[in-house]
Amino acid sequence: xxxxxxxxxxxxxxxxxxxxxxxPSAGQGEETGETKYTLERVELSGNDNVEKxxxxxxxxxxxxxxxxxxxxxxxxxxxxxxxxxxxxxxNIKTENGKITLSLTVEEYxxxxxxEFKGVSLVGKGKLRQGLKDAGVKKGEVINQKxxxxxxxxxxxxxxxxxxxxxxxxxxxxxxxxxxxxxEGELVSNRVEGLSSIPEDVALGMIETTxxxxxxxxxxxxxxxxLRNSVYFTSVELVPARGYEKSDIILRWVLTERVVLDQxxxxxxxxxxxxxxxxxxxxxxxxxxxxxxxVTNYDVLRALSPVxxxxxxxxxxFADFQFKQVSNGELEIELLEGKITDLSIEGNxxxxxxxxxxxxxxxxxxxxxxxxxxxxxxRILNLGYFSKVEPSTERTEEGIQLVxxxxxxxxxxxxxxxxxxxxxxxxxxxxxxxxxxxxxxxxVSLNLSREFSLDAKFDGSIEWKNxxxxxxxxxTKLRLYRNVGSNQGVEASFGYPVSGNLSLNLGYxxxxxxxEETSDNSxxxxxxxxxIYDNRDNPNFPTDGSRRSLRIEKAGDFAPGLxxxxxxxxxxxxxxxxxxxxxxxxxxxxxxxxxLGLGLDTPSSYQSEFIGKRSIxxxxxxxxASTYGFLNTEYRLQxxxxxxxxxxxxxxxxxxxxxxAYDFKTSTGFEINLQAFGQxxxxxxxxxxxDFGYVPNFYFGMGPVF
Numbered sequence: 001x002x003x004x005x006x007x008x009x010x011x012x013x014x015x016x017x018x019x020x021x022x023x024p025s026a027g028q029g030e031e032t033g034e035t036k037y038t039l040e041r042v043e044l045s046g047n048d049n050v051e052k053x054x055x056x057x058x059x060x061x062x063x064x065x066x067x068x069x070x071x072x073x074x075x076x077x078x079x080x081x082x083x084x085x086x087x088x089x090x091n092i093k094t095e096n097g098k099i100t101l102s103l104t105v106e107e108y109x110x111x112x113x114x115e116f117k118g119v120s121l122v123g124k125g126k127l128r129q130g131l132k133d134a135g136v137k138k139g140e141v142i143n144q145k146x147x148x149x150x151x152x153x154x155x156x157x158x159x160x161x162x163x164x165x166x167x168x169x170x171x172x173x174x175x176x177x178x179x180x181x182x183e184g185e186l187v188s189n190r191v192e193g194l195s196s197i198p199e200d201v202a203l204g205m206i207e208t209t210x211x212x213x214x215x216x217x218x219x220x221x222x223x224x225x226l227r228n229s230v231y232f233t234s235v236e237l238v239p240a241r242g243y244e245k246s247d248i249i250l251r252w253v254l255t256e257r258v259v260l261d262q263x264x265x266x267x268x269x270x271x272x273x274x275x276x277x278x279x280x281x282x283x284x285x286x287x288x289x290x291x292x293x294v295t296n297y298d299v300l301r302a303l304s305p306v307x308x309x310x311x312x313x314x315x316x317f318a319d320f321q322f323k324q325v326s327n328g329e330l331e332i333e334l335l336e337g338k339i340t341d342l343s344i345e346g347n348x349x350x351x352x353x354x355x356x357x358x359x360x361x362x363x364x365x366x367x368x369x370x371x372x373x374x375x376x377x378r379i380l381n382l383g384y385f386s387k388v389e390p391s392t393e394r395t396e397e398g399i400q401l402v403x404x405x406x407x408x409x410x411x412x413x414x415x416x417x418x419x420x421x422x423x424x425x426x427x428x429x430x431x432x433x434x435x436x437x438x439x440x441x442x443v444s445l446n447l448s449r450e451f452s453l454d455a456k457f458d459g460s461i462e463w464k465n466x467x468x469x470x471x472x473x474x475t476k477l478r479l480y481r482n483v484g485s486n487q488g489v490e491a492s493f494g495y496p497v498s499g500n501l502s503l504n505l506g507y508x509x510x511x512x513x514x515e516e517t518s519d520n521s522x523x524x525x526x527x528x529x530x531i532y533d534n535r536d537n538p539n540f541p542t543d544g545s546r547r548s549l550r551i552e553k554a555g556d557f558a559p560g561l562x563x564x565x566x567x568x569x570x571x572x573x574x575x576x577x578x579x580x581x582x583x584x585x586x587x588x589x590x591x592x593x594x595l596g597l598g599l600d601t602p603s604s605y606q607s608e609f610i611g612k613r614s615i616x617x618x619x620x621x622x623x624a625s626t627y628g629f630l631n632t633e634y635r636l637q638x639x640x641x642x643x644x645x646x647x648x649x650x651x652x653x654x655x656x657x658x659x660a661y662d663f664k665t666s667t668g669f670e671i672n673l674q675a676f677g678q679x680x681x682x683x684x685x686x687x688x689x690d691f692g693y694v695p696n697f698y699f700g701m702g703p704v705f
Contacts, residue, residue: 034068034070035068035069036066036067036068037066037067037068037069037094037097037098037099038064038065038066038097038098038099039061039062039063039064039065039066039067039072039098039099039100039101040063040098040099040100041063041100041101042055042056042059042061042063042100042101042102042103043100043101043102043103044103044105045102045103045104045105046104046105046106046107047105047107048107049107049110049141050084050085050105050107050141054084055079055082055084055103055105058079058082058084059075059076059079060075061075061101067099069092069094069099072092072099072101073090073092076088076090076092076101076103077090079103079105081145082143082145083108083143083144083145083146083147084105084107084108084141084143084144085105085106085107085108086106086107086108086144086173087105087106088103088104088105088106089103089104089105090102090103090104107141108141108142108143108144108173109141109142109173109174109175110139110140110141110142110175111136111137111138111139111140111141111142111175111177112138112175112176113138113175113176113177114127114128114131114138114176114177114179115176115177115178115179116178116179116181117169117178117179117180117181118169118180118181118182118183119181119183120183121158121161121163121166121183121213122157122158122161122163126157127154127157127179127181130150130153130154130156130157131147131150131153131154131177133150133153134146134147134149134150134152134153135149135150136150136177142173142177144173147171147173147177151168151171151179154168154179154181155168158183159216160577160578162215162216162217163183163213163214163215163216164214164216164219165184165213165214165239165248166181166182166183166184166213167181167182167184167241168180168181168182169181169182169245182245182246183213183246184213184214184246184247184248185210185211185212185213185246185247185248186208186209186210186211186212186213186214186248186249186250187210187211187242187247187248187249188210188242188249188250189203189206189208189249189250189252190249190250190251190252191203191252191254192251192252192253192254193253193254193255193256194254194256195256195296196256196295196296196297197231197256197296197297197300198297201231201297202226202231202232202252202254205222205225205226205229206222206225206226206250206252207221207222207225208222208250214239214248214250219237222252223235223237226252226254228308228311229304229307230257230300230301230303230304230307230308231256231257231297231300231304232254232255232256232257233255233256233257234254234255235252235253235254235255236252236253236254237250237251237252237253238250238251238252238253239251256296257300257319257320258296259296259299259300259303259320259321259322259332260294260295260296260299260322260330261296263293263294263295264293264294264325264330265292265293265294265325265328266289266294266325266328266329266330267289267291267328267329268286268288268289268328268329268330269286269289269299269302269303269329269330269332270326270329270330270331270332271283271286271306271332271333271334272323272331272332272333272334273333273334273335273336274334274336275336275366276310276313276315276336276366277309277310282306282309282334285305285306285309286302286303286305286306287301287302287303287304287305288302289302289330294330299320299322299330299332303320303332306318306334307320310336313368313370314368314369314370314371315336315337315366315367315368315369316337316367316368316369317335317336317337317367317392317394317399318334318335318336318337319334319335319337320332320333320334320335321333321335336366337366337367337394337398337399338364338365338366338367338398338399339361339362339363339364339365339366339367339398339399339400339401340363340395340397340398340399340400341363341395341397341398341399341400341401342356342361342362342363342401342403343400343401343402343403344356344402344403344405345402345403345404345405346404346405346406346407347405347407347438348407349407349435349438350384350385350405350407350435350438350440351438351439351440351467353467353470354382354384354435354438354439354440354466354467355379355403355405357466357467357468357470357471357472358375358378358379358382358466358473359375359378359379359403360372360374360375360496360499361375361401367392367399367401370499371499372390372401373499374499374500375390376388376390377500377533377534377535377536377538378473378496379403379405380537380538380539381473381533381538382435382440382466383408383411383434383442384407384408384411384434384435384440385405385406385407385408386406386407386408386539386641387404387405387406388403388404388405388406389403389404389405390402390403390404391403391404411433411434411435412432412433412434413430413431413432413433414429414430414431428446428447428448428449428701429446429447429448430444430445430446430447430701431444431445432444432445439467440465440466440467441463441464441465441466441467442462442463442464442465442466443461443462443463443464444461444462444464445459445460445461445462446459446460446461446462447459458480458481458482458483458485459480459481460478460479460480460481461478461479461480462476462477462478462479463476463477463478464476471495471496472493472494472495473493473494473495473496473502473504474493474494475491475492475493476490476491476492476493477489477490477491478490478491485512485604486510486511486512486604487510487511488508488509488510488511489508489509490506490507490508490509491506491507491508492504492505492506492507492527493505493506497530500532500533500534501530501531501532502530502531502533503528503529503530503531504527504528504529504531505526505527505528505529506526506527506528506529507524507525507526507527508523508524508525508526508527509522509523509524509525510522510523510524510525511523512561512602512604521559521560521561522559522560523554523555523560523561524554524555524557524558524559524560525552525553525554525605526552526553526554526557527550527551527552527553528550528551529548529549529550530548530549530550531546531547531548532545532546532547532548533545533546533547534546535573539641539674540586540588540635540637540640540641540644541573541588541590542573542575542586542588543573543574543575544572544573545570545571545572545573546569546570546571547568547569547570547571548567548568548569549566549567549568550565550566550567550568550569551564551565551566552564552565552567552605554605561602562600563598563599563600563601563602563605564598564599564600564601565596565597565598565599565601565605565606565607565625566596566597566598567594567595567596567597567607568593568594568595568596569592569593569594569595569705570591570592570593570594571590571591571592571593571705572590572591572592573588573589573590573591574588574589574590575587575588576588576589579636585636585637585638586635586636586637586640587634587635587636587637588634588635588637589632589633589634589635590631590632590633590634590635590705591630591631591632591633592630592631592632592633592704592705593628593629593630594607594614594628594629594630595627595628596624596625596626596627596628597625597626598624598625598626598656601625603623606623606624606625607623607624607625607627608621608622608623609622609623609624609627609629609652609654609664610622610664612680612698612699612700612704613700613702613704614629614631614650614652614704615629615650615651615652615664615665615666616648616650616666616668616682616684616698616704617650617666617668617682617683617684617685617686617695617696617698618664618666618684618686618688618689618696619696624654624655624656625656626654626655626656627652627653627654627655627656628652628653628655629650629651629652629653629664630650630651630652631648631649631650631704631705632648632649632650633646633647633648633704633705634646634647634648641674642673642674643671643672643673643674644672644674645669645670645671645672646669646670646672647667647668647669647670648667648668648669648670648684648704649665649666649667650664650665650666650667650684651663651664651665651666652664652665663688664686664688665686665687665688666684666685666686666687666688667684667685667687668682668683668684668685668695669682669683670682672703678701678702678703679699679700679701680699680700680701680702680703680704681697681698681699682697682698682699682700683695683696683697683698684696684698
């Protein structure tokens with residue numbers, strides 16, 4: 001049968017109309033992923049202990065808000081990530097623009113007891129505390145995320161005890177939480193990457209003990225032995241498990257130092273290119289080569305004493321390069337590690353010269369790790385930077401040295417305070433600004449007034465320059481006036497003698513009126529300070545010490561008072577294991593011993609014996625010429641670079657009166673805020689006098705030591 005053209009058109013149009021009305025478009029009510037519904041309710045079952053509010057918070061939804069089906073499905077699917085549930089099933093229904101979410105959950109149990117298996121190296125109490133710190137506590141639903149953090153804490157507890165390679169075995173999450181700890185035993189050391197060097201040579205540098213748990217200090221010593229040897233340029237430690245789950249295998253992946261890529265005939269070694277040590281000295285260190293052909297190992301063994309000498313002196317980039325065989329001898333160039341590129345990064349506001357003037361290294365020098373550490377300390381001592389991080393890289397040209405600094409955001413400070421009392425306005429205030437215009441210029445102004453009606457303001461102004469002369473630590477000028485007591489001018493400078501050693505010299509012209517002199521007199525004082533400082537960080541030391549010997553001499557060389565004062569000070573810091581309280585907190589034990597010996601020293605020039613920077617909390621400030629005191633502090637850093645608290649015990653003796661030595665002791669605590677300068681607020685109880693429960697409160701500026 002044949003349809004004419006018009007009938008065919010009518011047929012097609014009819015079919016299209018039927019399809020149009022039979023299947024509405026998306027715009028006419030079809031549900032899409034972007035269609036929004038009102039969340040009518042969330043139905044829960046199985047949550048016997050976890051509150052509905054907690055589940056809604058984890059889902060990130062609220063009943064009554066608009067959601068899409070796709071977003072709700074996604075959030076329901078991620079509910080198991082909350083850590084509260086071992087299983088989650090969800091069902092979503094939509095009707096009349098509303099949506100309902102039904103959840104069936106299987107909770108983890110409520111914790112009733114801890115159980116540890118396989119533990120012998122660390123106390124179980126520490127392991128329980130590690131779980132508690134992560135939120136895994138008795139009487140609460142066990143949370144898988146918190147449990148994972150707790151297991152990490154347990155690993156850290158072992159690491160702090162010196163066992164870094166423990167692992168976790170079976171963990172049974174039940175009312176009695178059972179955790180298996182695999183402390184492990186070393187079954188073997190394996191060295192890889194060797195070519196010419198005998199395996200026994202590498203194994204002989206590894207100090208671990210088979211059949212025992214692996215100790216961190218053994219790994220560190222072994223790593224340093226391998227890394228500091230002439231035979232290897234890189235060392236990688238890869239721990240692995242053995243056949244038994246308690247077996248530990250240590251894989252030491254080594255990269256040989258290659259001087260000779262093939263054997264050659266030679267009878268000796270001729271070193272070239274040395275500048276740090278003379279050729280005669282190094283020649284005596286080179287060992288004899290075996291007869292006949294020599295291998296790469298033979299050459300490295302012969303050069304080992306030379307490499308060791310460079311390494312021990314801090315020249316950590318020493319290397320060797322074979323040139324040729326001449327007259328039966330190996331010509332080997334000694335690559336000492338010359339700095340070819342020195343970059344400073346992070347000094348947005350500080351002139352480059354401020355930093356480079358404090359460096360013991362410059363382009364063209366041979367890199368020395370010890371001098372770099374000393375340079376880092378000198379830069380931190382400026383007080384302008386919160387961090388100084390050197391990094392090195394060997395390139396084809398030489399050593400690239402990059403020093404990255406972090407500038408402190410607050411270099412202006414206002415310390416102290418003034419208070420109104422019956423005696424009028426009194427107190428002490430210090431205004432200071434550092435690194436003016438980024439040129440290493442510091443200025444400070446001090447004002448103080450005693451709390452008495454007849455008191456007047458005393459003050460001083462100080463200028464300190466750290467930019468020039470080049471190589472100096474500082475030059476300083478101070479003008480001061482203490483009404484009714486003394487006034488004068490003091491000039492000083494500091495110069496580095498060697499890496500950790502520096503010398504400060506000063507001159508003080510002081511006009512003084514006191515009970516000891518009936519007329520105004522000029523006293524000329526020369527001073528010298530010899531200082532040894534190897535602290536790791538002057539801002540918050542955790543390791544190292546600072547020792548100083550100061551000599552002050554007045555008179556004899558000029559008119560005025562004549563006296564001699566010796567002061568010795570030794571400050572020591574010992575890092576303690578980090579404290580796990582809301583994160584890791586640095587703990588430090590600090591000791592400060594100060595001894596003084598005065599020969600005819602007037603009271604105006606004696607050192608503080610009782611006060612805010614000596615024996616604290618004993619009332620009125622007192623001085624002494626011949627004395628000794630010891631400050632012992634425990635410091636806990638709460639906010640790095642901003643806040644730490646300290647407890648202390650101060651004790652000392654005034655030796656000026658023979659036969660009647662005066663012993664003083666106090667104890668207390670301090671809050672140290674490092675915001676606009678360092679401010680100390682403390683409370684102390686005297687132990688050498690009548691004890692009272694009410695402490696003596698005090699306010700101070702700057703660290704005690």
